[in-house]
Amino acid sequence: MKYRNMLPFVALSVLILTSCDDNKMEWYKDPTHGAVTSSELPLQLAEKISRYKPLKEYLSDPNFKLGIGVGMDEYLGDETTTTIVNENFNDLTIGYAMKHGPMVDSKGNLKFDKVDQLFTKTTEAGISIYGHCLIWHTNQNASYLNSLIAPEVIPGPAGTNLLQNGSFDEDIVPWASWGGGKATVEHSATEGLGNTKGCIKAVTSASSAKPWDLEIQSEAIPVIEGHRYQISFFIKSEGVGAVRLAFEGMNTTYPNIDGKETIPTSNSWQQIVYNKELIGTDIMPAENSDKLQFRIDLGAVANMTYYIDDIVVVDLEGEPTVVNLISNGDFESGTIDPWNSWGNGSSRDISEEGEGVNGSKYAMKLTNPAAGDQIHVAQACYTLAAPLVEGTQYKVSAWVKSTVSNGKIQMQVQDNADFSGPKDVTNTWNLIEWTITAKAGGHTKLLFDFGLVAADYYIDDIVLEEIETTRAVIRASGPTIIEKTDEEKAEIIRDAMEDWISKMVTHCKPYVHAWDVVNEPMDDAKTSDIKTGKGKTDLASDEFYWQDYFLTPKDYAVEAFKLARLYGNPDDKLFINDYNLEYNLNKCDGLIKYVEYIESKGATVDGIGTQMHIAIDSNKDNIAQMFQKLGATGKLIKVSELDIKVNTSSPTTENLAQQAEMYQYVIDMYKKYIPADKQYGITIWGVSDNEKEHVNWIPDDAPNLWDANYARKHAYKGVADGLAGKDVSEDFTGDLE
Structure with a gap:
């Protein structure tokens, strides 16, 4: 290849030496020197670039991570990409396929088939993997995460509610109450379930000990002998309480539930349905009985406050409420036919x-x-x-x-x-x-x-x-929607974070020893604050802001770093990463302070990543100042996603030279201001300007080191010179190689 590129110079020399034009001959002679040799001929830029070694050969520190960011499919399936990556880099970041969205299915299970193929290939090539990324607000399986905290929707039971008042929107008439453990039984206008207004509020006294120490009794309800009945209600308590039903006029009086006398209650609303499934027998009128009356017994726990709502009694033998003209509207058959x-x-x-x-x-x-x-x-x-x-x-x-x-x-x-x-x-x-x-x-x-x-x-x-x-048949109640409390959501999302990080990090730990744990946390406008999705009405389908569900939002990163440390290797390097730190120095300051906050809460952050998606006209002073600020933190510093736009899809020679100069400037400033022992490495984001790499990232530009045909660009030289700390081509001569 290099011999071929020198042919124009050889041909030119031959033409000169055989010319019959003496004047032209003399231009190439120096009386004090003699004939010009091939080693003194000037090299064209393209020839210089072709003589450069693979980039990683210009590293003076073997521990320095010279990384490349590519797609999983490109690295596994594109031979040209694989060859370039393996020859030039010692570290690899997968741009998308190792994130929560592509890894986690609708049930929270992880899919490792592609990841395992990656590990096999990079192990053979001697390339390390940088894990990108564990916690971010986008590229998440937001549908799965939202399903975990979605309100519980409980359809109303079919049939007519036989009670006069089971919703308690206005009062609790005609319900009665008594018992030696009764403190108060009253109407609450503010604690009702879901979208309803009111409920029953019942409080036991300090002496309450037996279920019958506080009883709330229904009216007597007409029933039909031989019919089956169902009673359902919602209940919560300010602590761990206990509830049971007692019946009069029915075939059971004190039914056990799985061998127990009472059902435990908690500070979350739960629906309890008394039917054959719960108590083992149908609830039916006793012989010659035409009335059903039941009591809600709450006295087993002292000093307990209960809230009860949406009590419904239905006749299971009653006429159906709905005649549905759609034969497959619930899809429980596992098919959508005939839709x-x-x-x-x-x-x-x-x-x-x-x-x-x-x-x-x-x-x-x-x-x-x-x-x-x-x-x-x-x-x-x-x-x-x-x-x-x-x-x-x-x-x-x-x-x-x-x-x-x-x-x-x-x-x-x-x-x-x-x-x-x-x-x-x-x-x-x-x-x-x-x-x-x-x-x-x-x-x-x-x-x-x-x-x-x-x-x-x-x-x-x-x-x-x-x-x-259906007009003559009243539905027992509408659907009940039970919103989870902020505390419940916080616990659920924290557990989901642990489930994801534990599975991902544990599986990958033989191959991955550095992680982008928290990605892009800082708000662009309020640079001292973290991002939030609250108030946004146009969230993308893969957006999920973990921080919005922690009771202290800033602690989401604290938890993420603790979990990554817990489940990873002891010597894993854990990074926080963000963009535009060179563009907005206040954001850089905000990220540094956030790292201080995370560590004040007991977690350890090993390093800070600065993405650096920049352009040939980016502010160089800001770049230098950013590295100064990061270098002063004492943390490992990584340039995590470096690419440099030329701001056009048809760059000129001058544009490409500016791009090369900017690549070298970034590396020069990194090496100047980041202490040598804190220089973790630099990752170039993307291999080439080929269109297939830019469908979703920087289209209509040419930001990379290889052109659309995978030929080295001027920028390749800029990176190599930056890594080597000199103009490598100064040592090149015109001699054939």
């Missing part, structure tokens, strides 16, 4: 098991790959067995959620089209409803339109019912 979808490249499928509403097995999953200009450009359709009857009122209802917080969905009927209008869909389950009057011309299809916002949409428990047939 179809089309438009905008959209697709339909059954969800993974366990992704249905309220923990049911399945839902229908609709995927809209791109935002459309109208909502009906993507549709899911169900063809009815018979047309809706003209003039008859119908109600459509469905539970929906999406992978984004700002989704939109619309219900419609065809062929004579009628529309519900767009309805908001968030990343938690919500019930949407629509009432229509069937038109002339026939409605034979029910459709869901979902083309406005790119997202995955989950739809479950779809009901199309005729209002006339």
Whole structure:
């Protein structure tokens, strides 16, 4: 290759020496020197660059990490990329495939097949892996994480509630109470469940010890001999309490629950359902009994406060509440047939098991790959067995959620089209409803339109019912939505963080000895604060702000570093990483102070990463000042994602020279201001300017060291010279190699 590149110089010499033009001959002679030798001929820049060794050969410190950031598939499957990486670098960062989003499935399980292939290949090449990254606000499986903290949705029981007052919105009449352990039993207007107003508040005294020491009794309810009944209620307590039901006029009086007298209660709302499944026998009237009366016994624990709401008694032999005109609206069969979808490249499928509403097995999953200009450009359709009857009122209802917080969905009927209008869909389950009057011309299809916002949409428990047939039957209660408390969310997300970090770090620890533990924590505007997703209505489908669910948000990083230390190797190097530190020096200061905060809480941060996605016109003084600030921290410092834009897709020779000079300047300033023992390394972000590497990152530019055809650029020389600490090409001569 180098011999071929020298041919123009050889040919030129031959032409000169054989020319019959004496004047031209004399230009190449010096009377004091004689004929010019090939070693004195000037080398072209391209020839100089071609003579450079692989980049890692210019490292004076074998422990210095000269890294490259590439995609998993490029490194595993593209021979050109693999060759360049293995020849030039001793460290590798995978840009996406080792993050929470691609690693974690809908049930929280991790998929290690690709990662294990990576480890095999890098081990053979003698290349280390930098783990990128453990905790970030994007590239997360946000759908899974949001599902963990989503409100619990409990559908109301079918049938009519036989109680006069089980919701307690206004008072607790006609309920009675007594017992030697009764302190107070009263109406609370502020502690009700979900969206309801009131509830029963009951407090036991210091002497309360037996369940019957505080009893709250229902009215006498007419029942039908031979029918089965079910009683359900919601309860919480200010501590660990105990509750049971006692019956009069029924086939059981004090039913045991799994051999125990009472059910424990806690400070979280829980629904308790007394039926055959819980107590082992059907609740039925005793012989010759036409009344059911029951007591809620709360006296087993002294000095305990209870809240009780949504008490429902239903006759399980009563008429069904709903005649659903949709034959497969709950998808529990594991199929979505006969539903179809089309438009905008959209697709339909059954969800993974366990992704249905309220923990049911399945839902229908609709995927809209791109935002459309109208909502009906993507549709899911169900063809009815018979047309809706003209003039008859119908109600459509469905539970929906999406992978984004700002989704939109619309219900419609065809062929004579009628529309519900767009309805908001968030990343938690919500019930949407629509009432229509069937038109002339026939409605034979029910459709869901979902083309406005790119997202995955989950739809479950779809009901199309005729209002006339259900008007006389009152549903026992609407769906109950139980929001988790801030304390519950904090515990759940902290546990999810441990589950993710423990599995990821433990599996990778034989191969990974450095981690980007917390990525991009700092707020760009409020540079002394960490980021937050609160108040944002347009979160992307992979955005999840872990910090928003810690009671002290700044402690999310404390916990992440402690967990990475706990489950990793004792000598792992743990980094915090952020961008624009050279652009915004206040942000750099904020990150340094945050590291101090993390360590004040008992965690250890080994190093700070500065990404450095910069351009040929970036402020050099700021770059130098950033390195000065970072160098003074005493931490390991890593340039973690270095690339330099030329600000055009068609760079000139001058642009490329400026890029090379800027690459060298960054390395020079890093080596100047970061103490030698704190220079962890520099990672170049991306291999080449090839279009396939820039679909999602810096398109229409040329930021890398190799061009679109994988030839070395001027920037390659800038990096090599920076690493070597000199212009390597000064030692080159025109002699053939």
